[in-house]
Ligand SMILES: [Zn+2]
């Protein structure tokens with residue numbers, strides 16, 4: 556049987572204020588209280604329903620969820636689950652295999668919590684079990700990535716408390732059954748809006764089922780303390796941006812009696828002002844003047860090894876790529892190094908003196924057609940095109 560709409564139950568409109576909800580509940584509760592209806596066996600059920608409606612609608616967070624997802628058979632318009640609760644009859648996972656059956660019990664630890672389901676469980680405050688993994692990024696320079704380096708990485712992690720060696724108990728400690736879970740270590744709860752019970756580890760005792768009275772002073776009974784841990788990370792030559800490294804067991808302990816998680820390092824390579832990486836090759840752009848391009852010569856070029864020199868052959872065209880063999884990134888597996896690819900850009904002077912202009916004009920006159928074959932070819936084609 557479908558549940559009745561909470562607003563309808565209390566006899567109030569959807570936009571009712573908190574005061575209106577409270578007043579409506581008081582009025583209805585007074586009328587339906589089981590003590591006042593001794594001969595009516597339905598009264599207790601009705602009263603329970605009213606109570607539930609009031610509990611949800613008087614809590615802004617729960618009301619928002621209710622308005623958005625609705626209850627069984629009463630999906631709110633515009634809800635992604637219109638027609639029912641996310642796990643009701645119209646649920647997207649309906650039919651076979653899905654762990655969320657109608658009224659079923661779900662151990663959150665047993666299913667993969669990610670994607671859509673993870674988001675949804677996140678909304679209900681049910682998170683993925685903490686394994687103690689610690690994620691850190693490590694920033695290095697372009698040169699450090701190319702040639703390798705050793706870096707120190709500091710991070711905070713939870714370690715076993717030295718004062719109590721993880722027991723959480725001090726000299727005067729007393730152990731009591733956890734009042735939150737009655738010693739079971741797990742809490743089963745019904746969201747009220749969902750037709751399922753969810754079970755999770757008790758947060759009060761972290762699943763131990765007992766709590767410590769007058770606990771260890773060092774860790775307040777947690778058995779764990781936060782400490783700064785340092786690791787030395789060796790970055791091999793040829794490491795690229797985004798490379799990841801896992802250091803097993805270097806993460807946090809989720810609990811003093813559980814093994815620590817892993818440290819997950821992601822390498823971030825800072826951009827270089829001149830160089831870009833292309834596989835094992837280093838690419839850069841070098842501007843040269845027209846005389847050098849025409850006559851050839853040697854120009855200064857930055858390389859990974861410092862200031863270098865590059866021979867420019869006579870007649871080098873703008874956009875040409877010149878190669879400096881073995882000046883690239885060291886190869887991790889094959890050995891040797893990639894090349895440095897130098898893209899030649901031609902710089903045209905922007906300010907000329909009268910004397911320079913005269914020289915350039917005289918040069919242009921003396922140049923003729925023969926020495927610029929591409930230009931001659933271009934004009935020949937033009938002539939063909941406009942013959943008549
Ligand atoms: Zn507990």
Ligand SMILES: [Zn+2]
Nearest residue numbers: 716719771774
């Ligand atoms: Zn301690």
